[in-house]
Amino acid sequence: MKKLSKTAGTLALTLAVAGLPGLGTGTASAGEFHGAQSTQSHYGVIFHIDAGGDKAIKKTLNNVENLLNDPRVKGKLTVELLANSAGYDVYLKNNGFEKRLRELQKDGVILAQCSNTLREKHVQRSKLYSFVHLVPSGMGEITLREAQGWAYIHPSARNTSSF
Numbered sequence: 001m002k003k004l005s006k007t008a009g010t011l012a013l014t015l016a017v018a019g020l021p022g023l024g025t026g027t028a029s030a031g032e033f034h035g036a037q038s039t040q041s042h043y044g045v046i047f048h049i050d051a052g053g054d055k056a057i058k059k060t061l062n063n064v065e066n067l068l069n070d071p072r073v074k075g076k077l078t079v080e081l082l083a084n085s086a087g088y089d090v091y092l093k094n095n096g097f098e099k100r101l102r103e104l105q106k107d108g109v110i111l112a113q114c115s116n117t118l119r120e121k122h123v124q125r126s127k128l129y130s131f132v133h134l135v136p137s138g139m140g141e142i143t144l145r146e147a148q149g150w151a152y153i154h155p156s157a158r159n160t161s162s163f
Contacts, residue, residue, distance in 0.1 A: 038072040044150035046080045046142060051156075052089030060090070061100055063155045068107055077108070080145065084114035084138030088121065091128040098129060105131060114138030 045067060049060045064081060067073065081104065083090050090097060091113055105111055111132045118125060118134075125134070135141045146152055 036072070038076065040076070042076050042078070043073055044078045044080075044145065044148060046082055046145040046150050046152055048138070048142060048152065048154040049081065049083050049087035049090055050085040050138075050154075052086035054096075056087070056155075057090045057095075057097055060155045061097065061104070063153065064104060064109060065100075067153075068104075068109070078110070078150075079104075079108065080110040080112055080141075080150075082112045082114070082135070082138055082141050084117045088113060088117050088123060088128070091132045093127060093129055101129065102131065112141060114141070 047060060047064055049056060060081070064079060068077065068079065081090070089095060091101070091111065101111060111129075112135050113128060113132050114137060115134045116137050117123070118128075142152060
């Protein structure tokens with residue numbers, strides 16, 4: 001087998017990559033890319049909310065709902081919404097989100113609140129919706145879920161104007 005010079009090898013690699021659809025120009029042309037495909041029978045996803053206020057809550061709930069409705073993973077998901085720090089606002093009674101949270105729970109979403117946050121912020125459990133589950137520590141929950149192979153999603157409310 002004849003060995004290529006470094007320059008010839010680089011040229012051959014460049015030409016090979018250029019011949020692959022969508023790789024030569026750095027962008028795929030319309031119709032060639034269809035997004036990632038579902039290759040597993042089940043996906044675990046933990047959404048983390050640690051910011052309070054309507055913008056952060058709406059954005060996070062929208063993200064959860066969008067994932068649940070993605071046809072590629074619909075029916076293949078276990079989703080958990082974990083609140084800690086100022087994110088406990090999502091579970092405060094009379095915050096205007098009870099209906100959406102109940103619908104998410106009906107769709108199988110696990111609603112979890114960090115117990116450490118409640119203790120540190122002096123928030124009584126009775127201030128939260130009764131259907132929310134407590135976990136000992138938010139960081140422990142994330143660590144365990146990631147070790148189980150779950151995806152971690154942390155939506156941010158920064159620079160959002162439409163949520």
